Amino acid sequence: MKPAAFEYSRPADIDETCALLAADDGARVIAGGQTLVPLMAMRLARPSRIIDIARIPGLAYVRDEGNDIAIGATTKQHVIESDPVIRAKLPLLFKVMPFVGHTATRARGTVGGSLANGDGAAEIVLVAATLGATLVWRDAGTNSSMTASDFFLGPMVTALPLNACLAEAHFPVWPEPLVGVGFHEINARQSDFAFVSAAAQIALDGDGCCTRAAIGIGAATAVPLRLDTVAENLKGKRFEEGKVRKALKAALADIEPMADLHASAEYRKRVAVTLGVRALADAYQAAARHA
Amino acid sequence: MKVELDINKVKHAVEVEPRTSLLDCLRDKLLLTGAHAGCEHGVCGACTVLVDGAPVRSCLMFAVQADGYAITTIEGLSPGPGELSPIQDAFCETHGMQCGYCTPAMILAAHALLSKNSQPRREEIIDAISGNICRCTGYAQIVEAIALAAERMRRQNIKADPL
Numbered sequence: 001m002k003p004a005a006f007e008y009s010r011p012a013d014i015d016e017t018c019a020l021l022a023a024d025d026g027a028r029v030i031a032g033g034q035t036l037v038p039l040m041a042m043r044l045a046r047p048s049r050i051i052d053i054a055r056i057p058g059l060a061y062v063r064d065e066g067n068d069i070a071i072g073a074t075t076k077q078h079v080i081e082s083d084p085v086i087r088a089k090l091p092l093l094f095k096v097m098p099f100v101g102h103t104a105t106r107a108r109g110t111v112g113g114s115l116a117n118g119d120g121a122a123e124i125v126l127v128a129a130t131l132g133a134t135l136v137w138r139d140a141g142t143n144s145s146m147t148a149s150d151f152f153l154g155p156m157v158t159a160l161p162l163n164a165c166l167a168e169a170h171f172p173v174w175p176e177p178l179v180g181v182g183f184h185e186i187n188a189r190q191s192d193f194a195f196v197s198a199a200a201q202i203a204l205d206g207d208g209c210c211t212r213a214a215i216g217i218g219a220a221t222a223v224p225l226r227l228d229t230v231a232e233n234l235k236g237k238r239f240e241e242g243k244v245r246k247a248l249k250a251a252l253a254d255i256e257p258m259a260d261l262h263a264s265a266e267y268r269k270r271v272a273v274t275l276g277v278r279a280l281a282d283a284y285q286a287a288a289r290h291a
Numbered sequence: 292m293k294v295e296l297d298i299n300k301v302k303h304a305v306e307v308e309p310r311t312s313l314l315d316c317l318r319d320k321l322l323l324t325g326a327h328a329g330c331e332h333g334v335c336g337a338c339t340v341l342v343d344g345a346p347v348r349s350c351l352m353f354a355v356q357a358d359g360y361a362i363t364t365i366e367g368l369s370p371g372p373g374e375l376s377p378i379q380d381a382f383c384e385t386h387g388m389q390c391g392y393c394t395p396a397m398i399l400a401a402h403a404l405l406s407k408n409s410q411p412r413r414e415e416i417i418d419a420i421s422g423n424i425c426r427c428t429g430y431a432q433i434v435e436a437i438a439l440a441a442e443r444m445r446r447q448n449i450k451a452d453p454l
Contacts, residue, residue, distance in 0.1 A: 001310055002331055008292065008309035008355050030356075037312075037351040038332040050309070052356060078345065102422025104336060104400070107345035108352065190421045 003040035007049040013056055014138045014165050020051050021163040022140070029053055029165055031074050034101065034109040035117045053165065054110075062086060068134075068170040073112025077124075078103070080111060089173045092131060092181040092201045096123035099183070102191050112166045118151070118158040121193045121219035123185070125152060129224035130199045130216030133171045139164035155222040176203035176211060180286025182279035185219070186271055188262055194219040195263040198275035202234070202283040206291065210234045215248075215280055220257040220268045227251040227276070239284035241277060248276040294358050298323065299367030307354045314338045316354035317364060325365035325395045329424070336423035339396035340364050346403045346422075365395035368402060377449060378402055378440040387436030389427030396423050401437045406451035411441055 011017045021027050026048030030036055039045035053059065054074055061072040062083050069089050071080070080086050081097040100106055100114070100123050114124040115135060128135070128148040136145040139161050151159050160166060185197035197218040203211045213231040218224040230247045237243075257268035295304050298321065305320045314331070317323045317340070329337035331350045338349040341363040368376045378401050381387065388394040397420055404411055404419035411419070416437045417430075425433060444451065 001308070001312070001315055003310045005308065005310055008353070033351055033353075033356075034333065034348075037353075038334075040310075041332040041350070050353075054356065098418070102336070103403070103419060104339055104346040104348050104422045105333065105351075107342065107347050190418070 002043075003037070004043060004046045006047050008052065009049060010052045010055065014053070014059065014167060015141060017051050017053055017056070017165045018139060018141075018163055020049070021165065024049050027051055029116070031113040032076070032109040034105045035113065035119070059167070064089065065170070066173070068172045071111050071169050071171065073110065073116075073166045073168055075111045077101070077106035077109045077111060077114070081106060090171050091179065092183070092199055093124070093127045093171060095181050095183045096127055096199065099123050099185060099191060099194075111169060115169055116158065116160055116166045118153070118156050120152070120155060120222045120224055121197070123183075123194070123197065123199075123218070126197055126199050126216050126218035126224045128169060128171070129218075129226050130214050131172055131201065132214075132226070133169050135166060136168045136170070137161070137164040137166045143167065149226065152223045174201065174203055174212065178204040178287045178290045180204075180283045180288070180290065182282025182286065184275040184278045184282075186275065196220045196268050196271045196275055198272065198279040200276070200279035200283040202280065202287050204284070204287040204291065208238055208288055208291070209236055210239070210284070211236075213280070213283075215276055217252070217272045217276060220272045221255055222258065225255065230276070234280070239281060241281065244280055245273060245277050248273045292355050294355050296354065296357055296362060297360065298362045299364060300361070305354065309353060309355050311354045312350050313340070313352045313354045313357050313362075314349040317349060323364050323366050327392055327395065329392070334424070335393075336400070337393055337396050339399050339423065341399055341403060344403060344406060346400050363399070365399060368398065376402070377444050378405070378437070378451075381436040381440035381443065382433070385432045385436040385439055387428065387433045393423055393425045397425065397433055401440065402451050404437070405441055405444065409441060409445055409450070411437070413438070
């Protein structure tokens with residue numbers, strides 16, 4: 001038994017979850033527990049109570065709402081991995097799922113858990129930031145929402161209020177007929193934490209010119225970076241590697257990447273440019289193949 | 292807390308502290324020591340069990356969270372007393388183990404793969420066991436064992452029970 005002692009609650013609904021959170025400063029929500037339990041095992045987290053939301057009815061779903069796809073907070077990652085709606089409507093999220101942990105962690109880990117933890121190296125967080133997802137939470141009986149760019153604040157720090165419980169995430173759907181995605185990451189072992197990751201989505205017109213683009217860099221910094229200048233730059237143009245590389249270099253010139261034993265800050269910055277180019281190139285080619 | 296667990300198709304009522312992991316509960320309370328305690332923080336995969344047929348790290352799940360699921364440990368995989376499953380046989384034949392510490396978890400991960408995919412490609416086998424660390428074999432014979440088991444089960448028309 002490695003974690004410190006705690007009380008265990010299994011509330012019936014999300015409002016009871018919020019009430020339990022409000023009643024105990026040391027309480028933490030658990031869904032899949034794939035991030036929280038390791039932290040508890042190392043006693044980096046010592047919650048006095050864990051509130052298990054995994055089996056609250058009606059919190060796990062994938063719902064096509066036309067302009068976006070709503071994903072319930074406790075939807076398991078391995079459900080997303082093989083969901084036909086996600087495959088058809090959110091190709092970028094579908095693409096990154098095999099990189100999220102391992103088969104055994106995706107069987108328990110949830111989409112909401114990954115978003116609420118806000119790990120800058122997490123692939124689901126990167127997709128939320130890149131596509132501009134909206135996060136919805138419940139707090140004292142009311143729903144509030146925020147876009148990903150405001151939600152992720154720092155290393156595993158989000159804007160989620162203390163007594164709130166994440167309820168769902170809305171990922172925007174691109175309606176254009178020619179959409180392609182690309183994703184690349186570098187890590188020490190397959191499916192281990194990324195040192196740097198890059199996710200891109202591109203829409204093309206019939207002439208092969210880019211009508212819309214999104215590019216995000218994860219893991220290099222505490223919070224994923226969405227590079228809107230690079231995306232704007234691509235509009236109305238075909239993909240030209242030299243120009244894209246130049247735009248990425250400029251956009252990443254002032255970032256201060258993290259550094260550790262495995263990857264220096266300089267390395268991460270260089271690799272971010274390269275992976276960004278590859279992700280955009282893949283996205284462009286994939287979109288062109290649909291033509 | 293009292294919790295009722297369904298393990299290898301047998302119901303067990305156990306009294307545990309909330310902080311007791313499913314792993315510790317299996318090993319200490321139910322004496323099912325086939326699930327191994329390695330890192331105990333979700334990295335090594337030695338504690339893998341099947342929860343509703345899907346591989347799960349039992350060190351990252353509290354026993355109090357596990358009621359109502361069908362849990363399968365390596366002890367539940369053998370077809371009868373003294374018999375081995377086709378995957379276990381294949382591990383013996385290809386020397387898919389040395390010290391044996393990672394083996395039960397590797398076999399359960401392989402079982403979960405073959406129950407969904409009877410003809411896995413080499414990359415799919417590697418991906419399926421990528422969350423399980425082996426410090427002895429270098430993995431080659433483990434991958435070989437899973438490929439051999441898959442081939443045999445296909446030929447003999449044996450399905451890996453989704454459990």
